[in-house]
Amino acid sequence: MIATSLSENLAARPLRVREFFLARQPILDRSQSLVAYELLFRNAATGPANVTSDLSATASVIAHTSQLGMEKVIGDSLGYLNVDAAVLMSDIFQFLPREKVVLEIVETMKVTPEILARIAQLVEEGFRFALDDVITDSEEVQQLLPLVETIKFDLRDMPLSALLKLTPQFKLANKKLLAEKVETQEQFETCMKLGFDFFQGYYFAKPLILSGKKLSPSQLAVMQLMAQLNSDADTVDIERSVKQDVSLCFNLLRLVNTPAAGTRRRIDSVSQALLLLGRNQLQRWLQIMLYAEPCKKGQNMTPLLTLAATRGKLLELIAHQIEPRNRNMADTAFTVGIMSLMDTLFSIPMTEILEQVAVVDEVSEALLHREGVYGAMLSLAEHMERIEEAGPMLDELVDRFQLTSDNLYSLQISAFEWGDTVARTAH
Structure with missing residues (x-):
């Protein structure tokens, strides 16, 4: 076990909500309806360098957020949360409303038999998973594939050629596709044509100026x-x-x-x-x-x-x-x-x-x-x-x-x- 208990984790390193900045980023479906938010935390105590990759620290904030009432942060939508090995092996999940969250497995996490068993157990308990920042169909991705519902692609890191190659494989495996860092209407339309299900990014808030446009x-x-x-x-x-x-x-x-x-x-x-x-x-x-x-x-x-x-x-x-x-x-x-x-x-x-x-x-x-x-x-x-x-x-x-x-x-x-x-x- 990597982190047997969240309470031990917190005792070792007391953290409070106030030490974090929080952001929620909208996730839209193909009809452009809001369906979810990804919740991002940044450690305020250590300054701008740390968009917290210290996910065991984030775990304590998730616990607080859940206790405060996650519905206040995400409303009627789902919440996507990043998890690493330490969080997966902790007891954080007693705090989380399983019907309201999708857990994003971070790309840096090493896949071990223990981790696969733990994810399988959590799936059995009703938790849903997404695989974050997929850039290849590596052996580790293949191991995790049966356990996840959604595959996330970061458009900043993905050339179009790689997207064209990978998306059909994951669609065939009946996975939902989520494009993140969608910043332009053009990127959104490309992903629509490729059959993506969800879109995360601020393309919907960017002005598309049309000459001669008149108000209704x-x-x-x-x-x-x-x-x-x-x-x-x-x-x-x-x-x-x-x-x-x-x-x-x-x-x-x-x-x-x-x-x-x-x-x-x-x-x-x-x-x-x-x-x-x-x-x-x-x-x-x-x-x-x-x-x-x-x-x-x-x-x-x-x-x-x-x-x-x-x-x-x-x-x-x-x-x-x-x-x-x-x-x-x-x-x-x-x-x-x-x-x-x-x-x-x-x-x-x-x-x-x-x-x-x-x-x-x-x-x-x-x-x-x-x-x-x-x-x-x-x-x-x-x-x-x-x-x-x-x-x-x-x-x-x-x-x-x-x-x-x-x-x-x-x-x-x-x-x-x-x-x-x-x-x-x-x-």
């Missing part, structure tokens, strides 16, 4: 209403604008009555929404509506909506942490977070979007150049999403806002939970 009438109506709110128009005029568009009126009232809006009583009219929510909150729900609209037409944009809502909430919570009494700063931070993906949503350059919605200079500087305090908050959120590539900049940004990794972890959990609730109820 309903998007235009929402943008015009946001412009009215920004210019302090009379409440009567705002109400009139909302009521002119029946679907806008209906969707707005539906959204402001969801749990994520946090209202205690039911809102039945636009005037009541304005009264109870206030203009800043109304602005927020209009921004969310823009992302939710494609879902109504059967185009599943949930990953983008989830990412935008989570980003907006995280920035709002960071602003609140910095200046607890400055409500305006928190509202502005939310706007920066949620607007940061609108160029992707509309396939229009951010400069053109900002010509249609008047925003304060601080917001446009943040969105266009990642400058100013809001730009730094947005950079922090983006670095957290891509934690394994973040480098020293992440630590500098965390220091700038005087956040501990413990602070950031609890803010992230709140943002994850809120973003997931919004995405679920926006359909």
Whole structure:
């Protein structure tokens, strides 16, 4: 046995959640629906060099995460977690909800008879496995193949010729194929043609600018209403604008009555929404509506909506942490977070979007150049999403806002939970 007991492991090297940065990276299926997240941990105590390959340390964080409630981190999705020999031989699995996790066997792990027996035992107990970063069909891969459901390919490490050679073999063996580090639409389309089942990477959040692209009438109506709110128009005029568009009126009232809006009583009219929510909150729900609209037409944009809502909430919570009494700063931070993906949503350059919605200079500087305090908050959120590539900049940004990794972890959990609730109820 490599590590007989997790408690012994923790006693030998006490670790707490607060010593880690956490990221969750979306995994989409062929219809572009969100199905899972890979959870990545980076050891904050040892600095940027360690995207924690010390998986026995990660095991303690997994234990904490499970005890805190893994559903807060992954919502209704599955969670992919990396495991090495030490974790496999430990008693971590009593903490893990087997129906909610897929265990990724890391490529550096040496395959021994003991390891194969342990994986077989865990499969018997209902755990599912994926094989990470496969680059060949080596003897070790062949040994593990009967025990795993999913094969992961890292597109950064795989030439197309190798993908073309390997994918048919694994498809024949009835394995699910997952492409990770999918960064462009072109890579996604190539993997679709090769029959991949799942896609991990931020290709869905990259703007694909289409020349001459125009906003739909309903998007235009929402943008015009946001412009009215920004210019302090009379409440009567705002109400009139909302009521002119029946679907806008209906969707707005539906959204402001969801749990994520946090209202205690039911809102039945636009005037009541304005009264109870206030203009800043109304602005927020209009921004969310823009992302939710494609879902109504059967185009599943949930990953983008989830990412935008989570980003907006995280920035709002960071602003609140910095200046607890400055409500305006928190509202502005939310706007920066949620607007940061609108160029992707509309396939229009951010400069053109900002010509249609008047925003304060601080917001446009943040969105266009990642400058100013809001730009730094947005950079922090983006670095957290891509934690394994973040480098020293992440630590500098965390220091700038005087956040501990413990602070950031609890803010992230709140943002994850809120973003997931919004995405679920926006359909």
